[in-house]
Every structure is written in structure tokens, then in C-alpha cells.
Amino acid sequence: MSVENAMLRLKKIFGERFSTNKSILEVHGSDESYFPCTPPDGVVFPISKEEIVQIISICSEENCPVIPWGVGTSLEGHSLAFKGGITIDFINMKKILEVNEEDLNVVIQPGITREELNQELRTTGLFFPIDPGANATLGGMAATRASGTTAVRYGTMKENVLSLEVVLADGKIIRTGTRAKKDSSGYDLTSLFIGSEGTLGIITEITLKLQGQPEAVSAAVCAFEDIESAVNSVILITQMGIPIARIELVDSAMIRGLNLWDKDFELPETSHLFLEFHGSNNGVKEQAETVGEIISEYGGSDYKWATKTEERNQLWRARHNAYYAAKALRPGCMVLTTDSCVPISKLSEAILETIEDIKNSPLEGPIVGHVGDGNFHTALLLDPNEPKELEIAKEISAKLNARSLALGGTVTGEHGIGKGKMQYMHKQHGEAWQIMGGIKRTLDPKNILNPGKVVSLN
Amino acid sequence: MSVENAMLRLKKIFGERFSTNKSILEVHGSDESYFPCTPPDGVVFPISKEEIVQIISICSEENCPVIPWGVGTSLEGHSLAFKGGITIDFINMKKILEVNEEDLNVVIQPGITREELNQELRTTGLFFPIDPGANATLGGMAATRASGTTAVRYGTMKENVLSLEVVLADGKIIRTGTRAKKDSSGYDLTSLFIGSEGTLGIITEITLKLQGQPEAVSAAVCAFEDIESAVNSVILITQMGIPIARIELVDSAMIRGLNLWDKDFELPETSHLFLEFHGSNNGVKEQAETVGEIISEYGGSDYKWATKTEERNQLWRARHNAYYAAKALRPGCMVLTTDSCVPISKLSEAILETIEDIKNSPLEGPIVGHVGDGNFHTALLLDPNEPKELEIAKEISAKLNARSLALGGTVTGEHGIGKGKMQYMHKQHGEAWQIMGGIKRTLDPKNILNPGKVVSLN
Numbered sequence: 001m002s003v004e005n006a007m008l009r010l011k012k013i014f015g016e017r018f019s020t021n022k023s024i025l026e027v028h029g030s031d032e033s034y035f036p037c038t039p040p041d042g043v044v045f046p047i048s049k050e051e052i053v054q055i056i057s058i059c060s061e062e063n064c065p066v067i068p069w070g071v072g073t074s075l076e077g078h079s080l081a082f083k084g085g086i087t088i089d090f091i092n093m094k095k096i097l098e099v100n101e102e103d104l105n106v107v108i109q110p111g112i113t114r115e116e117l118n119q120e121l122r123t124t125g126l127f128f129p130i131d132p133g134a135n136a137t138l139g140g141m142a143a144t145r146a147s148g149t150t151a152v153r154y155g156t157m158k159e160n161v162l163s164l165e166v167v168l169a170d171g172k173i174i175r176t177g178t179r180a181k182k183d184s185s186g187y188d189l190t191s192l193f194i195g196s197e198g199t200l201g202i203i204t205e206i207t208l209k210l211q212g213q214p215e216a217v218s219a220a221v222c223a224f225e226d227i228e229s230a231v232n233s234v235i236l237i238t239q240m241g242i243p244i245a246r247i248e249l250v251d252s253a254m255i256r257g258l259n260l261w262d263k264d265f266e267l268p269e270t271s272h273l274f275l276e277f278h279g280s281n282n283g284v285k286e287q288a289e290t291v292g293e294i295i296s297e298y299g300g301s302d303y304k305w306a307t308k309t310e311e312r313n314q315l316w317r318a319r320h321n322a323y324y325a326a327k328a329l330r331p332g333c334m335v336l337t338t339d340s341c342v343p344i345s346k347l348s349e350a351i352l353e354t355i356e357d358i359k360n361s362p363l364e365g366p367i368v369g370h371v372g373d374g375n376f377h378t379a380l381l382l383d384p385n386e387p388k389e390l391e392i393a394k395e396i397s398a399k400l401n402a403r404s405l406a407l408g409g410t411v412t413g414e415h416g417i418g419k420g421k422m423q424y425m426h427k428q429h430g431e432a433w434q435i436m437g438g439i440k441r442t443l444d445p446k447n448i449l450n451p452g453k454v455v456s457l458n
Numbered sequence: 459m460s461v462e463n464a465m466l467r468l469k470k471i472f473g474e475r476f477s478t479n480k481s482i483l484e485v486h487g488s489d490e491s492y493f494p495c496t497p498p499d500g501v502v503f504p505i506s507k508e509e510i511v512q513i514i515s516i517c518s519e520e521n522c523p524v525i526p527w528g529v530g531t532s533l534e535g536h537s538l539a540f541k542g543g544i545t546i547d548f549i550n551m552k553k554i555l556e557v558n559e560e561d562l563n564v565v566i567q568p569g570i571t572r573e574e575l576n577q578e579l580r581t582t583g584l585f586f587p588i589d590p591g592a593n594a595t596l597g598g599m600a601a602t603r604a605s606g607t608t609a610v611r612y613g614t615m616k617e618n619v620l621s622l623e624v625v626l627a628d629g630k631i632i633r634t635g636t637r638a639k640k641d642s643s644g645y646d647l648t649s650l651f652i653g654s655e656g657t658l659g660i661i662t663e664i665t666l667k668l669q670g671q672p673e674a675v676s677a678a679v680c681a682f683e684d685i686e687s688a689v690n691s692v693i694l695i696t697q698m699g700i701p702i703a704r705i706e707l708v709d710s711a712m713i714r715g716l717n718l719w720d721k722d723f724e725l726p727e728t729s730h731l732f733l734e735f736h737g738s739n740n741g742v743k744e745q746a747e748t749v750g751e752i753i754s755e756y757g758g759s760d761y762k763w764a765t766k767t768e769e770r771n772q773l774w775r776a777r778h779n780a781y782y783a784a785k786a787l788r789p790g791c792m793v794l795t796t797d798s799c800v801p802i803s804k805l806s807e808a809i810l811e812t813i814e815d816i817k818n819s820p821l822e823g824p825i826v827g828h829v830g831d832g833n834f835h836t837a838l839l840l841d842p843n844e845p846k847e848l849e850i851a852k853e854i855s856a857k858l859n860a861r862s863l864a865l866g867g868t869v870t871g872e873h874g875i876g877k878g879k880m881q882y883m884h885k886q887h888g889e890a891w892q893i894m895g896g897i898k899r900t901l902d903p904k905n906i907l908n909p910g911k912v913v914s915l916n
Binding site: 100101102103104105144145146147151155156158159168172173174175176178179180181182183184185186187188189191192194195196200211212214235238239240241243280282283286339341342343344345373374375404408409410411412413414415416417421424425428429430431432433435436438439441442443454455 | 558559560561562563602603604605609613614616617626630631632633634636637638639640641642643644645646647649650652653654658669670672693696697698699701738740741744797799800801802803831832833862866867868869870871872873874875879882883886887888889890891893894896897899900901912913
């Protein structure tokens, strides 16, 4: 029983689709987190759930860690092989298995990315709304309970996955949920696997809810004198129940990064909201008018419309590349991204105190936020050759996370735990973290599924 | 270690708030299901979570079953004491602990009913939208993952509970989730407890999401020549993404029942849709116009408006009392209610074949449905003194449930498993049911929490 045995057996079955090539291992040892490269012992590229059953069965017999891999956009080291083992790369499992247009759902393999999916759906008049920015795989998004810019209107992966097919640690396949919109039959296993980060089972099929493409879409940008006014208008917009599709805070530092990153971008260096409205022609008009009134009440100016698809795409491309725009502020830097989410009434307080902490440090930390959900990110920019900077960033992050918890929020609104947030799990969940550990032990008694993440078994 | 010991110890602590009075036991032995009265050994009336910790600790030490009780509106025997033991009645735990208006949420004790809650919230401009018809407690609604007429717009309890406080089988208190709108920190325990029917822990506090009261509300009734046309218009309305707040099918037999039950009700005895729109003044007008067009395309007539609050209330009071209206068709009868939920593309097929089955039986079975979700109920009317009728009803129900599963749906869209649907759990979930059993064993190793429900430990 060993990782070596597992590798020999996998090589025999998968041939060239099992690799121990150094550069392939290294690709699977680096994500978008601040962790150093941590490669697995081998990478396997299955094409079917049957093959995944084979892999898991072998790894179970050989007590070998198994780590699922989408496209490596994780920010907390979810898919890094801290305990060695075999990485399962889903790149050959991108099939759309069924589009059920009448039922507004689609059945997919987990390796397809959200942009690939929406490209394929384009002719149906339907789309999958969740948009974390990164062109992540749907499997990865389900496993981390991802969300992003549109969650304020459409919810997170939790609200948008109808059912899953999962290979368990013993190689059995189960199906959670049904194709019906609602289900009250027993424990909600679908929700249990969403956000379990590959530690309870390997997702092999996902049924996603789809939305009709809205009749009208319009986007706008608005500048504010200070962050507080921007956040306060968001609070009022949310409270009034306006079904806004996106409402993103971009602080002055991040605007500077965007201006640097995209030469066509020339916004004044102050806090902005980026907004998008979905609905009928009249509905969008009405939403935009009401929002406009609220914004001007809080001193917002330059309520500029991006009416053409091209302008709108430029806007969201910019927002979605905030990670790279932030990097443009300090070329060659590494980024530690925070992910606080608090009750919206506490959002101003959380952001302003964080800005104060950053000001009092030697680091830069531009801020963006899915503020309609109370969620914001600080991109702390670090010199990779200065370990002290990583320490300072971790201190700022620790203060921020303590603040989130004190304000009734969470240390991660959408990025997940991986290894990066493990230290906060007991603080956030108390005894409930033990319950998570108990569930892990029940579903994965040998601790082979992405070990060392989410739960502690000590 | 015995139920008797537990009772002695509880009596000592709770005095008059612990009862073995026969009539009190009988009240807690009957819900709205077809099961005969199955009383517990004792009923305790705690006033705080600390007292619930005491109760659970004693029952754990004494290996005594514990069954939570709201107001007894369950349709599947969820809270009946099939294995004896102690029922915890939440009638003295109705407090609203916090209303967080800015964050659109409320913290409550589980014994408050949804009508009581909305009564208290009236002055805030906020409301809790989930409406299962019965004036159930929020604790019961969370425990059964309830939904009802408004789920088509606002979702089910799964989407509307932000966090829970739960007393576990060993008397420990945990808190699941946070006050933030999103959370990616580990396994989704909130969703695990919602729908667990008291088998994994006792809910002692619930944080619910609230909605702003819509600017405009309007309701309408529309008659159709046949059920198929009504269902087809619902399918199109759903597919067009119209954010309708309620869309209910009421078949001709149920209309007859309503006309009998409420003398002010005089609708033609044919299939109807009852509709409600929420939104801005313009938004509601626009929705109603689009829906009107679709309905007339499918031959719907008599698109009558209930514009006044009083008319609207009459309409929904009638719909919500369908259970009693159905009973009016056969005075003194008992009701077996089915709860099929299928993908909406299969809804016509599911309903029409069920009607055929009922026609071929000696029973009457009026139908209502939350058709926007693919969910419908047949109220099979039985003579309580004719055991053969119950057998026939169970046969019709079994055929219906097999059909739901074959069509990719569930045997219960919103009523839950209790004891009534246990026989379908393996059929619906296969191996996944074993996983539920494993989770139960982990959280409740002595099987004291509502034993015999949801999972099988054999």
C-alpha cells in the first residue's frame, strides 16, 4: 500500500494519460494563491466517470491522496498536493451531456469552464449566470461554492446546482438531488458536496440551473468622492430590493491599476461602482432610474452608460481582470487576496478599517467588492523575494478576518478554505468544525480525498 | 437507562411544564397525516435553548427518543412518536430575538408561526415570503425544507435560512452559517439541518432572510377548458423568466370543493390558475400583460383581477384551505395527500396520468399544484372506517411516486419524508441513502433524535 504502487497501477491503465513529467507536475503544483509550488506525485487525465471510479478505487486500496484539478484558478491552494498523491485533471471531461431547454437546466461534465459553457449555450437563449471572474471550471466552482459579480441577483453555486453525480472515497457512484426544481426527500447531499472542495467525493456530473438571456442588459459606471458614499448607496439599493444584476465597488487604487493595465481605460482615480441591469426594456429603464436617484443622493457623479455590448464587455473584462490590474501596480509582485463577507450594515466599517490597516503598513492593497453581498477583496501586493512582506500581508489578513467574524461575517465569502484559511475554521465555526470533521471521517475514512483541506482530523 | 427515568428526571426539573396528561399526549400524537394517533410518553414545554440542552442531555443519558413539535401540520407523520419517547413542544419559544432591517434578516426562536412572524414584521416594510399554506412554525418549516405557493419566486426554506443554532444529540450547541449573505467556509451545515426533520439536531434559533414588501401586488384568477392548457401556459410563463410570485393550479374537482367550503366562492367548475404578481407598479403591470397574452394563447378565459387586498386575501385563503375544501367534498373523510415534483417539461404527463389513475379508482382526488415548480398535490379522500380505501389510496400514491421518479422527479417536493415516504427513500436515492444513514450515525450515534424517520440504520 503506497503512493508508488498507486502510480504503477495507474500508469498501467492510463498509459500516456498518466504523467510524472516534471513540468506537468509543476503546472499542477501552482494556482493563483501565494503558496510555493507544491506538485503532486503524478497527474492522471481521465475521460469518463468510469475511469474516475477506477482511479479512486486504486487510490483507496493504496491509501494514496487524490486531488481534483480544474484550471488552477484557486486562490487558497485548494488543489495543491501538500500531502503528495495523484492529481485528477478534468481537462478531458468537458462534455455537455444534455441541454434541457424546457426545464431550464443543463447536465455537464465538471471540466468545462463557464465561458465554454456559455459559448455552447449561446444559440439556446439561455445562459449560466454565475461569474467569478476567472474562467474557472464548473467542477471547481461547485467544489468551492463560488459566486462572483452576479451573485447579488442570481445567487451562488449553492442556489444554482440542481444535482450532482459524485464518486465516493470507496469508488461507489451516487447521485444527489433530482431534476425537479424542489426536493424535500432527506438530507441535502447536493449542498453538502457543494463547497466541500474535493474532500468528500469527486464530482463527475453536474446539473445546473439556467436562466433565460434577459431581453435588455445595460451597464453603467459611477464615480464617488469616497468609498463610504459608494457603499451607502449600495446598501440602499439592496434594501429597496432592486433586482440589480451586478454592483461592484472598485476603489481608487484599483482604478489606477485598471488604467495601467488597459490603455483604453481612463477613469478618474477615485472610488467607483460598476453596475449592470438585466430585465425587460422597461424594467431595466426603471431600475436604472431608481438607482440613478439613489446614487446622486450620495454624491455619485459621472453615471456613464455602457450601452453597446462592446463597451459593456470592456467594463467587465476590466473588472474581472482586477487580479492582473492589481499586479500592474507593482510589476512582478505576488498577490495575497482576502475574501471578507459581512452583513451589509457592517460593510462600510469593515472596508474603512481595512483601508486604515493597509495605510499603516508598507504594502499597497487595492480593493474590489461584490458589495451587494457584503463581500470585498483586498489584493495585497507583495515582493515574492521579501518574505517579510508576506508576513505583513498575513497580519493584515488576520486582522481583517478577525474583524469579519466580530461583525457577524465570514473569513471567506466565495474563495473557500483550501489550505489558506484552515487556521480560521475553528475560530469561525467553533464546535461545528468538529461536526464537519465527523462527516469527513464518515465519507472518507482513509482520508484520501484532498487531505489536509477544510477539516482537521486531529 | 430508560424512558421512565428520563420522564422522572424531566418532571423534577420542569414540573408542570412536563406533562403525561392523556389529552395532551393525544394532541401530540396526531398531525394532518393519515396515521392513527401515536402519542409520545411525555411532552415537555421548554422556554429556552438552555432548557433544550437539559432535555437532550437527559434523553441522551437515558437513551430516550426526543421528537420536536411545532403545531402539528405535518402530512407525513414527522412528529409522531412511533418509537415512544419525549415530545418537545416549542409553543413557549416564539420570540423574535432581533430584526436586522438594514441586513434584511430576522433572528427568531423556532416556535413562532409564519403568520405570527409576518404580523410582527408588518411595521418594518419587510416580510418573510415562504408560504406553505398551513400556519406552520418556522422551526417545522426549516426542519422539513418547506416551501409552498411563493417558492416559484422566492425559493424554499433552503434558500431563505441564513443560519441556525442547533442542539446536537450530545447536548452541545453549534451555530451554522453566519449573518453574511454568502459563505464558502467549509461544509454547508445549515443546508444539512434544513430538511433533516429533527433527526440530526434540535433547531433552537433561526436567522431568516427577509424581503421588502413589494410596492405593488396584484392577483388574478383564470379559467381553462382543460388542465393541459393551464399547465402549458405555466410552462411558457416559467420559461420566459417572468418573476411571477405565485402561480397555482386548481383542478375542477378542487374548485367544486372550494365553492362548497366558502359560500362566497362561485367559480365555474373547470381548471383554474390562481396568480399573483409582486413588483413595482409598472413591473406588475408589465408582468400581468405578458402573462395575460400567454394565457389567452392557451384558451384561458375569465382573467379576473382581485385588485383589493380583501379579494386577494379571500383568494389565497381559499387556496390555502384546499385541504379543508377537499374534505368538504366528502364530509368526515380522511385525506392522503401526495406531493410529486417533476421537471416542468414532464408536468402535464405526470398530472394527466394521475388523473387517469384516480378516474379508474373508486376514490375522489382533487388536485392543486405549485405548478411553476413542477409540484402538485392530489388530496385522496378516504372513509376512515374503510381500511380498503386507504389501501387503494396508497396504491395510487405508489404509482404516482414511481412515475415521479421515472420522470426525473422526487416523491416529495415540500412535505418531507417523516414516516409516510420512508419506503421510497432507497428507490429515490439508491446508495446515497446509505450516506444519509452514515451522517445520522455520526451526529446521533444513539439514535435518540426523532428515530425511525428519514434514514434507516439497518
